[in-house]
Amino acid sequence: MDKRIGFIGVGNMGSAIIQGLIESNMTNEKQIYGFDYNSTILKEKALQFGFNIGKDNKNIIEQSDIVFLAIKPQVITEVLSEISDFAKPGQIFISMAAGISIEFIKYFFNFDPKIIRIMPNTPALIGEGMTGMATKSPVSYEETLFIKKLLSSFSIVEEVEENLLDAVTAISGSSPAYVDLFIESLADGGVLLGLPRDKSYIFATQAVIGAAKMILETGKHPGILKDMVCSPAGTTIAAVHQLEKHGFRNAIIEAMIAAEKRSKEMNNLFEK
Numbered sequence: 001m002d003k004r005i006g007f008i009g010v011g012n013m014g015s016a017i018i019q020g021l022i023e024s025n026m027t028n029e030k031q032i033y034g035f036d037y038n039s040t041i042l043k044e045k046a047l048q049f050g051f052n053i054g055k056d057n058k059n060i061i062e063q064s065d066i067v068f069l070a071i072k073p074q075v076i077t078e079v080l081s082e083i084s085d086f087a088k089p090g091q092i093f094i095s096m097a098a099g100i101s102i103e104f105i106k107y108f109f110n111f112d113p114k115i116i117r118i119m120p121n122t123p124a125l126i127g128e129g130m131t132g133m134a135t136k137s138p139v140s141y142e143e144t145l146f147i148k149k150l151l152s153s154f155s156i157v158e159e160v161e162e163n164l165l166d167a168v169t170a171i172s173g174s175s176p177a178y179v180d181l182f183i184e185s186l187a188d189g190g191v192l193l194g195l196p197r198d199k200s201y202i203f204a205t206q207a208v209i210g211a212a213k214m215i216l217e218t219g220k221h222p223g224i225l226k227d228m229v230c231s232p233a234g235t236t237i238a239a240v241h242q243l244e245k246h247g248f249r250n251a252i253i254e255a256m257i258a259a260e261k262r263s264k265e266m267n268n269l270f271e272k
């Protein structure tokens, strides 16, 4: 891969992607150019990964074939206004800003740019991410496949229609926080039942990893795996009964509806 890859923003997500690209040998550090307003983060990450530090955002555009916009939605307007005059039609821009549409980004350019929108999640930091991806013309089929391969260095990648990225935010962008809450609750329950706090976190976390891997590796429906653990009049079915009684499934679905709604609201906020 001989492309040069630029990063505007090397915070949590930007640096997670840089790490994935380098560790998977998809690129070497000398092909990566990064800039970030936060000079402490920029220096720290450049030292950690060995990428080239850009002079400013304009310099990143000049140096790169592919540009990741790894900045918060609140500053995307400012960044696009700053860089769009220096962009070239062959470049591919990858935005991960929640709630910012491809059409909104295109509006800043004086030609029809190649924009790809992604919604990654924080497990990308350890190469276990899940990324939703949407593309639009003039991005070609070959370019889409190429970017998918790049993104697969730190996550599983699924293509969706752009209007479903808000749902992707709800199901995988935000869900590491729901799972963290679940693990914390399991650990609290363990402590309540007498287990030491440190051991509680190990039991709870490994149970979640194991259950998730069982679904992926056996290909079995989660309902079947749940039934396998629930013996008649046993302990697990007693617990499942309480979860159903307290609306466990409904609480999760309602949480996802709220996340999707908020993502759509953010879109409206910026597009007005």
Ligand SMILES: NC(=O)c1ccc[n+]([C@@H]2O[C@H](COP(=O)([O-])OP(=O)(O)OC[C@H]3O[C@@H](n4cnc5c(N)ncnc54)[C@H](OP(=O)(O)O)[C@@H]3O)[C@@H](O)[C@H]2O)c1
Binding pocket: 008, 009, 010, 011, 012, 013, 014, 035, 036, 037, 038, 041, 057, 069, 070, 071, 072, 073, 075, 078, 079, 096, 097, 098, 119, 120, 121, 122, 173
């Ligand atoms: N974290 C997640 O779970 C997650 C999941 C999916 C998608 N995303 C998306 O990923 C994007 C980045 O999120 P993040 O968590 O990586 O944010 P982050 O850690 O705050 O990183 C963004 C970096 O960009 C810098 N910055 C701000 N304005 C800039 C500008 N005009 N030019 C250059 N750099 C600038 C920030 O500096 P300052 O700190 O000085 O402002 C910060 O260091 C967001 O759009 C978010 O929606 C995040």
